[in-house]
Amino acid sequence: MQIEQLIAGELGARPEQVNAAIQLLDEGASVPFIARYRKEVTGALDDGQLRTLEQRLGYLRELEDRRHVVLDSIREQGKLDAVLERQILDAETKNRLEDLYLPFRPKRRTRAQKAREAGLEPLADQLLAAKDQRTPEQQAGAFINPEAGIETPAQALEGARQILIERLSESADLLDSLRTWLWQQGDLRVSLVKGKENDGQKFRDYFDYSERCARIPSHRALAILRGNQEGVLRYKLSAPEGRETEGPQRIMRHWRLPANAWIDETARLCWSQKLLPGIESDLVRQLRVAAEEEAIRVFARNLRDLLLAAPAGPRPTLGLDPGLRTGVKAAVVDATGKLLAHETIYPHAPHKRWDQGLAALAKLCRRHGVQLIAIGNGTASRETEQLARELASREPELGLVPVVVSEAGASVYSASELAAAEFPDLDVTIRGAVSIARRLQDPLAELVKIEPKSIGVGQYQHDVDQAALAAMLGTVVEDCVNHVGVDLNTASAELMSQVAGLSRAVAANIVDYRNGQGAFTNRRQLLKVPRLGPKAFEQCAGFLRIRNGEQPLDNSAVHPEAYALVERMAVQLGCSLAELIGDPERLARLDLSALRSDRFGDYTLTDIVRELEKPGRDPRPEFRTAQFDDSVTTLADLKAGQWLEGAVTNVTNFGAFVDIGVHQDGLVHISELADRFVKDPHELVSTGQVVRVRVLSVDSDRKRIALSMKSENDKPQPPRVRQPEAREGTMAAQLKAAGLRKR
Structure with a gap:
């Protein structure tokens, strides 16, 4: 089956949709760009479908490359027949392909190979045929060969058995059948390693544990595997209780082996020594892969929620990084996140300079017009929150709103090269306070500076495939940034590097150009940035916003390639562009059929009208916070x-x-x-x-x-x-009173 057809079936799409998306990806288009601006081409495949397509395309192309290698290898050995070739061409997974290749893969010198070299393969064939009425020992006597190290009938029989064990274990269909049976019916039995009870208390739920492989949820699987890695737990894959002999029986049935004691024992040893250990490794690997994939998906969903959390908005903010002995680090940033002032106070034990701390914070807030106080949720968070609330009650005219925010990853950022480059003369703890303040203003803009896995919203994130985790989280960050859009004149290079079509180097060039030439006034100026050519411009332009620029559409998600179309809309309605934008009633009168073309069909026209109704709207939710019970702190x-x-x-x-x-x-x-x-x-x-x-x-x-x-x-x-509605006494009401509701 063609790759396009296979992926189309998995996505529930048409092959022509998949083929169009593949062509765009191969031409260098990004998923966010295709999802938003090429709906006519792909039949409106969304970003989730496109990400799945991109991932499956990579896997299937790797499979295709490996398929050619396998076919060439077997062909060179002169062992490729029509049936085997068809099986290899039909293989839809890497596992199936490798199972088919198993008998032909170059091997190290096994015991079976040594037995063949000793001339024992005819004996193995003879015993397998079971036509000779003599006992196996009598038949083996004819194959004694001292020069080859075969001095007794027992040695000859052992060599023949090794040949058969290898042969019987190399059927792709048998392997697939046994794997499926054990996955669905087999039990993973977990037990405590002797003497590890005290060291492994965190794994005590698994000291005596058994569950069907297929039913083990991802978090349990990863816990078991971690316990095994730490030397606390051991595991064993077992056939279902009461069906311990089914493995050898399945071997007998598959190969239609004759029923005699010697063959029965050979099948039993093939199962216990060769197949079961290998299948156990395969299924534990399958369990790990499935658990890791699920854990990565959970991490990705949580990261997306965190990145798309409601921003408090561009307000002067005081960031507090709580601490006891080392003090509370305070940093004030302006509405754009620029650091204005910083200080360290010591209100908590052992110093207990509460009043001095309050006075210092009040001075900072008055001087810089602070409206929000962001408190990290680490050690001494509740005590520091009490300090902030007392400050707010003592200084009611300032309208201060204290908010506890997650400080996960703040310490990682503060010690990073990025933070050091921005604040070379600041202590790392002050940098952390700056990050806490900024992530309240705009979580997305600040969190993109931190390696996603350091944000700490995952499940066993340190146990999963780190490359796969980084790849998945990277796509989540990219999708979130492009979903929200980026202010071209205020965004950091780190934030812009996540925009479709922009590399880190080009994003840095944009910032350098902005610093040298002043604020951008229209999107076309991007083409003057070094290394930002027409292709990159096509990819990135629609996701970059310019507020109060020369062209009002530059502050919207409308792509520059559609500006002429919007001008035609204004002409059709007999109004100016400024009158058209933000007027839903006027937009509702448009005759879209007169504007439809091969390039701009119903999907794009609908998106443009929706964007013009509320240009540049932030898709993130309204800002709200939890109110903790003041009487509950421990x-x-x-x-x-x-x-x-x-x-x-x-x-x-x-x-x-x-x-x-x-x-x-x-x-x-x-x-x-x-x-x-x-x-x-x-x-x-x-x-x-x-x-x-x-x-x-x-x-x-x-x-x-x-x-x-x-x-x-x-x-x-x-x-x-x-x-969302504000009620008296709630944090939402306080924000409303302070004029901090999200616009």
């Missing part, structure tokens, strides 16, 4: 039955972790997410979402908090997700 303050407000920090396949302000996230198990059955936690919650939870239990020794979002005792008061 695990000891938690009591079963308490209702608390918190923020979702991580979503996994088994539930959601929620920050409730006690320095330890609680877990809402998937069974506690709702009063109904929930198949996928992502259906209900996402990273950053504000939720109300009920405390079920607290395990202080293991630092585990069990939470629930179910209604209590079927009372008509289910926990609720906070609604």
Whole structure:
């Protein structure tokens, strides 16, 4: 089957759609560009379909290259017949292809090979045919060859057996059948390594554990594999209980072997010594790959939620990086994120300079017109939040709004070359405070500076394939940046390097050009940037915004290639471009059929009209935060039955972790997410979402908090997700009063 047809079937698309997308990708077009600006060409394949297509295309092309190598190798050996060639051409996976190649792959000198060299293959064939009425020992007597090291019938029989074991184990169809059987029916039995009980307490759930391979969820699989890697757990793949002899029986049936004691034992040894160990390795690898792929998908979804979290907006912000002995690092940034001032205060133990700290922060806030206070959620976060709230109550005229934000990855950024280049004279801890302030203003713009896996919203992210993880997270960052769009005159080089068509070097050139020539006033000026040619311009232009420029369409997602079309829209309605933009009623009167062409069809026309209705709109949600209970700051303050407000920090396949302000996230198990059955936690919650939870239990020794979002005792008061509407006394109301609602 052609690659295009295979992918089309998997995507539920037409082959011509897939073929068009492949052609665009091969020409160097990016997925965000194709998804947004080439819908007519691809039949409106979305970015998710295009990412899957891109990934599968790479795999299938690698498979095709390997297929040619295998065919050439077998052909050179003179062993390629029509049946085998058809099987190889029909192989749809790398595993199937390698199984077919197994009998012909060059091998090291095995015991079977040595036996063949000793002339024992005819004996193996003779025993397999089972036509000789003599005993195996009697038949083997004719093959004694001291010069070849075969001095006894037993040695001859052992050599013949090794030949048969190798031969019987090299059937692609048998391997596939056995793998499928053991995957679906076999058990992975896990046990504790003797003497490791004290060292491996975090794995105690798996000290005596057994589950069907196919049913093991990704988080359990990765936990078992980590425990094995750390020398705490061992595992063994077993046939279903009561069916331990089925493996050898399947070998007998597949090869239609004669039933006699010697052949039976050969099949048993083929199973236990050759096939089962290899299949166990294959299936554990399959389990790992499936678990890693799922973990990477979970990480990607959480990262997307975090990157697309609501920005507080361009407001002067005070960032606080909490600490005890080393003090609280404070940094003020202006509306654009530029550092204005910084200071270290010591309000907490052992220094306890509370009033001095308040005075210092008040001075900073008054001097620089601070409106938001961003507090990192690490050590001493709750104490620092109390300090910020007291500051806000003492200085009501400033309208300060304290907000706790995740500081995950801030320390990584602060010690990076990027941070050192921007702030060469600043201590790394002050750089961290700057990052905390900026990520409240615009999470996406700040988080792109941090290696995605350091942001900490994954599940066993350090155990998965790091190259695959980096590739997936890289596409998530790219898709998010292009989904939101980038301000050409304020964006950092790091942010612009994620825009379609722009490399890091070209993004740096844009910043250098901007610094030297001044702000961009129209998108066409991009063509003056060194190394930014027509192809790169085509890819990036629609994702870069210019506020208050010469061309109002430059502040929209309308691509420059469609500007003439928009001018025709204005002419059709008898109005100016300025009058057309932002006027839904006028746009509704357009006769789109008169504007339709091969290049600009219904998909593109609809997108353009939608963009013109609200040009440059930010697709991210409204900014809201959780309000922690001031009386709950440690695990000891938690009591079963308490209702608390918190923020979702991580979503996994088994539930959601929620920050409730006690320095330890609680877990809402998937069974506690709702009063109904929930198949996928992502259906209900996402990273950053504000939720109300009920405390079920607290395990202080293991630092585990069990939470629930179910209604209590079927009372008509289910926990609720906070609604966007501001209510008196809520953080949303405070933001509204301070004029900080997102425009």
